[in-house]
Amino acid sequence: MALEFACFDVVLAFAALFGLAAFFTLRCRVHSALSPLVSLCSISLVLAAAGVAGVLRPAVWAVYLVCFVLGAAALWQKRQDWKALCTPGAVLFWAMSAAFAVYFALRQPLFTDFDEMSFWGTAAKLTHETGGLYTVAPVSWPWQATQSPCLITLGYFVQALGRYGDWKVYLAYDMLAFACFAALLGRVEWKQYRLAVPLAAVCWCVPYFFTTYNHTIFLSTVYLSAYGDIPSGLVLGGTVALWLALREGEGPRWPVLPVLAFSALIKSNTFVLALAAAGLVAADWLLTPGTTPWKQGLVRRIGFAAACFAAPLAAYRGWGRYTLALALKNAESGGMGETSPDVVTVAINGIRMILGLPVGDYYEARRSQFYTACSDMLHQYLTSDGTLSMIGQGVVVTGLILALFFAAWLVAGQRGLRVRIGLFALFSSLCFLGYNLMLALSYGFIFKPFQAERLEDYNRYVYTYYIGWFLIALALVGLALRHAPRLDLLGHAGVLALATVMLLRVNQMVLPQLSVLGFSDAEFADRQIQQSRAEAVAAVTDGARLFYVYQGDNGLHWFTATYDFYPQIVDYSGDGGGTFGLESLRPGEDTVEGYYFHPYTEAAFAALVQSTGCEYLYLDKVDDLFRESYGGLFSDGLAAARQGETLVYHVDSLGHYSPVEMEVP
Amino acid sequence: MSRLRKIKAPIPLLCYGVCLIGFLAVCLWHFAGDSLARANGRLAEAQMTAGDFVLAGLEQQADGTLVTLDGDPQMIWENPDGRAVRTLRVEASYSDEPREVCLYYTNRAGEDFSQDKRVFPQKQADGSYRYTLPYGAIASLRLDPCSPDMNKSIAITLGAVTMNEPAGAGSYFVPSWYQCFCLILYPGLAAAALSLARQAWKKRR
Numbered sequence: 001m002a003l004e005f006a007c008f009d010v011v012l013a014f015a016a017l018f019g020l021a022a023f024f025t026l027r028c029r030v031h032s033a034l035s036p037l038v039s040l041c042s043i044s045l046v047l048a049a050a051g052v053a054g055v056l057r058p059a060v061w062a063v064y065l066v067c068f069v070l071g072a073a074a075l076w077q078k079r080q081d082w083k084a085l086c087t088p089g090a091v092l093f094w095a096m097s098a099a100f101a102v103y104f105a106l107r108q109p110l111f112t113d114f115d116e117m118s119f120w121g122t123a124a125k126l127t128h129e130t131g132g133l134y135t136v137a138p139v140s141w142p143w144q145a146t147q148s149p150c151l152i153t154l155g156y157f158v159q160a161l162g163r164y165g166d167w168k169v170y171l172a173y174d175m176l177a178f179a180c181f182a183a184l185l186g187r188v189e190w191k192q193y194r195l196a197v198p199l200a201a202v203c204w205c206v207p208y209f210f211t212t213y214n215h216t217i218f219l220s221t222v223y224l225s226a227y228g229d230i231p232s233g234l235v236l237g238g239t240v241a242l243w244l245a246l247r248e249g250e251g252p253r254w255p256v257l258p259v260l261a262f263s264a265l266i267k268s269n270t271f272v273l274a275l276a277a278a279g280l281v282a283a284d285w286l287l288t289p290g291t292t293p294w295k296q297g298l299v300r301r302i303g304f305a306a307a308c309f310a311a312p313l314a315a316y317r318g319w320g321r322y323t324l325a326l327a328l329k330n331a332e333s334g335g336m337g338e339t340s341p342d343v344v345t346v347a348i349n350g351i352r353m354i355l356g357l358p359v360g361d362y363y364e365a366r367r368s369q370f371y372t373a374c375s376d377m378l379h380q381y382l383t384s385d386g387t388l389s390m391i392g393q394g395v396v397v398t399g400l401i402l403a404l405f406f407a408a409w410l411v412a413g414q415r416g417l418r419v420r421i422g423l424f425a426l427f428s429s430l431c432f433l434g435y436n437l438m439l440a441l442s443y444g445f446i447f448k449p450f451q452a453e454r455l456e457d458y459n460r461y462v463y464t465y466y467i468g469w470f471l472i473a474l475a476l477v478g479l480a481l482r483h484a485p486r487l488d489l490l491g492h493a494g495v496l497a498l499a500t501v502m503l504l505r506v507n508q509m510v511l512p513q514l515s516v517l518g519f520s521d522a523e524f525a526d527r528q529i530q531q532s533r534a535e536a537v538a539a540v541t542d543g544a545r546l547f548y549v550y551q552g553d554n555g556l557h558w559f560t561a562t563y564d565f566y567p568q569i570v571d572y573s574g575d576g577g578g579t580f581g582l583e584s585l586r587p588g589e590d591t592v593e594g595y596y597f598h599p600y601t602e603a604a605f606a607a608l609v610q611s612t613g614c615e616y617l618y619l620d621k622v623d624d625l626f627r628e629s630y631g632g633l634f635s636d637g638l639a640a641a642r643q644g645e646t647l648v649y650h651v652d653s654l655g656h657y658s659p660v661e662m663e664v665p
Numbered sequence: 666m667s668r669l670r671k672i673k674a675p676i677p678l679l680c681y682g683v684c685l686i687g688f689l690a691v692c693l694w695h696f697a698g699d700s701l702a703r704a705n706g707r708l709a710e711a712q713m714t715a716g717d718f719v720l721a722g723l724e725q726q727a728d729g730t731l732v733t734l735d736g737d738p739q740m741i742w743e744n745p746d747g748r749a750v751r752t753l754r755v756e757a758s759y760s761d762e763p764r765e766v767c768l769y770y771t772n773r774a775g776e777d778f779s780q781d782k783r784v785f786p787q788k789q790a791d792g793s794y795r796y797t798l799p800y801g802a803i804a805s806l807r808l809d810p811c812s813p814d815m816n817k818s819i820a821i822t823l824g825a826v827t828m829n830e831p832a833g834a835g836s837y838f839v840p841s842w843y844q845c846f847c848l849i850l851y852p853g854l855a856a857a858a859l860s861l862a863r864q865a866w867k868k869r870r
Contacts, residue, residue, distance in 0.1 A: 103842060193677060193853070193856065193857065193860070194856070194857035194858075194860040194861055195857075197850075197853035197854055197856065197857045198854065198857055200853075201850060201853075201854060204850075215780075217780045489861065489864060489865055489868070492857075492861055493861055496854070496857055496858060496861065499854065500854070503850075511780070511781060512841075512843040513783070513784070513785055515843075517842050517843040517846050518841065518842055518843045520765070520767070520785030520786075521785070521787075521788060522764065522765040522766060522767070522785060522786075523765075525762065525763075525764045525765055526764060529762045529764075
């Protein structure tokens with residue numbers, strides 16, 4: 001397929017986004033460095049709402065149309081103001097987004113990580129292929145997908161009018177990151193390039209700096225990932241930076257509201273981060289009115305502060321009600337109807353437990369799990385066992401961030417600004433404590449015991465906050481340096497030194513050939529093999545439902561096959577990946593085969609296949625255990641599969657399996 | 666010197682200009698150096714065979730094919746005469762997907778191969794792999810011709826292995842993606858540093 005046809009949808013998405021951003025800047029007086037973030041979040045929210053309403057496909061056409069019309073009208077009517085579109089932040093966003101679009105279009109990176117297959121990537125593909133939200137897409141998952149939608153709809157926006165591609169999802173995430181960086185540059189002007197360039201360099205390093213703690217020997221997936229953890233942190237920082245820049249100028253304040261609502265729906269745990277951001281914005285607006293007397297306009301300030309909380313709350317509650325209804329419906333139709341305990345309920349009961357008040361049986365039974373998680377988290381935070389960043393464990397990172405707040409306070413030339421910086425430092429520290437409490441509550445009362453025991457994925461949950469917290473401090477440094485700083489030269493030199501040290505450290509830890517800027521084509525060799533096998537199987541199975549076998553799978557291959565074949569359905573196939581065999585041949589418990597072992601007798605296996613209604617079996621990987629257990633069900637005793645002549649067996653009406661002739665890649 | 670002082674270009678423009686000129690100068694230097702080395706035979710094109718390598722995790726069969734014995738097959742070449750090595754192009758056909766292929770190098774005799782000194786190939790239109798090594802002395806090479814999946818063996822039919830294949834002059838002047846990034850970022854940072862230094866100087870005066 002010619003590159004230009006593969007990319008026309010991305011070009012259209014850029015044009016639509018530019019139209020909306022131009023409209024916000026020229027007609028609504030939103031600074032051009034801030035309008036990309038506001039536009040991306042607004043579009044994503046609208047598409048999420050349309051998805052909930054079941055009108056995603058028409059809505060995306062409408063969004064494009066509205067963006068084009070608003071943009072064209074604004075650009076024509078305000079053509080004398082075009083200069084306002086060209087600011088350092090805006091140029092940073094558009095130049096980096098365009099460069100990454102071209103780069104990714106040429107390099108075509110693919111999803112490889114587990115959760116990209118088990119949710120993020122697959123949800124993006126389901127949404128694109130069906131034109132409806134992934135929550136209602138026909139797929140063989142027996143559980144209800146209820147994860148938050150905004151990153152998925154963002155990925156959909158970038159490629160809604162064209163062919164699906166993994167790289168376009170990466171591009172959408174990176175555009176969001178660049179929009180946050182642009183917001184952090186905020187109202188920096190061209191003549192302040194000596195501040196803008198180091199700030200941009202620091203921003204570029206941030207996702208590496210707080211997520212990488214070893215010299216990389218494998219590909220670093222920073223800027224090449226569909227996970228939501230880094231974007232969540234960037235949006236937390238970006239939201240506060242956006243607010244600081246909005247408040248700095250004469251323009252409207254409302255653009256922070258869609259960004260707050262968006263941040264509540266990035267991941268399930270980002271609601272807390274959205275509330276933290278809302279709290280910081282509201283406190284700043286309420287407590288430090290600037291030069292006006294405190295009582296003047298108090299009601300309006302209170303109203304806006306309330307709106308800051310209402311925006312994420314409404315988005316979160318709305319999504320919660322939608323997914324609850326879906327889960328109940330799913331349960332009625334035979335699927336799993338369970339959802340995790342509600343975060344708010346967990347928080348109330350967890351705090352009651354800390355205060356020594358009585359709690360229900362569910363929480364009482366998990367008391368030791370909760371306190372053990374608290375103790376383990378503290379250990380990780382304080383000791384080198386918990387090293388998670390390029391400078392060490394959490395306590396060191398906290399020290400760096402607080403030092404940055406102190407630096408901002410030191411260089412700020414106005415008393416009012418110093419008070420604001422102090423309040424941001426204080427409240428963001430309190431939010432950090434609150435976020436940790438939420439993590440502890442999650443490990444205590446939501447996670448399974450074995451997950452809590454090893455603090456599963458603790459690093460990526462906690463570095464989200466560090467990223468956001470650091471960006472908040474950095475944005476304040478930038479703000480302080482732009483307003484008659486007391487230590488002008490020293491402050492600028494400090495930012496430059498910070499950029500230099502961070503770049504040096506990133507270059508030490510992440511080799512160019514193992515980063516987004518120089519990855520090898522071979523990184524995706526395995527995925528390309530899987531895709532070519534899927535294409536070959538799809539060619540001989542005519543869209544029929546497939547029963548999937550991959551002996552030794554831990555679920556990843558099943559998720560990957562589900563993803564690769566879609567819209568062709570790969571059946572849940574017993575337990576969504578694992579090893580089939582007779583009970584008498586059960587592998588050792590300490591092996592992957594043993595851990596994900598599904599014992600079926602020959603008759604039970606045949607009945608299972610029959611019950612799924614699958615017309616074909618896709619034998620991605622069979623072993624001696626499978627052959628010995630079920631070889632009798634296959635007309636050739638699995639000889640063709642063993643000799644590599646086929647991957648597919650046809651299931652006839654009598655339940656016999658016969659090999660299908662095909663080209664095996 | 667007095668003429669230089671009269672240049673009124675803004676600092677960023679100056680920095681980007683200097684960096685671009687510096688980049689082109691380095692490219693030209695490499696091109697000239699390679700042309701000279703090629704002329705005096707230090708960068709001669711050479712054809713290699715499996716016999717030139719020490720095989721590890723690989724076994725050569727009677728028909729010449731190489732069969733992998735484990736998951737990490739290696740072909741090691743020690744530079745016998747300190748010749749310059751710039752590129753290696755490998756033609757090979759495989760009985761199964763080769764998965765990751767890469768080339769390690771060392772700059773000193775006795776140095777261990779490490780992840781930090783590894784290059785990945787560019788797949789050519791004819792299916793061959795072309796490795797480009799960084800400038801500097803090369804003491805040894807370790808070609809990892811494939812990365813077989815667990816419990817799988819791959820038969821490799823090695824075609825032409827060409828060292829120091831002549832490259833067009835243009836190839837010396839095309840920056841990599843990473844170099845492009847550096848060419849955008851670092852002049853900007855240099856400009857920021859110079860601007861600060863200038864202001865500090867003005868204040869002092």
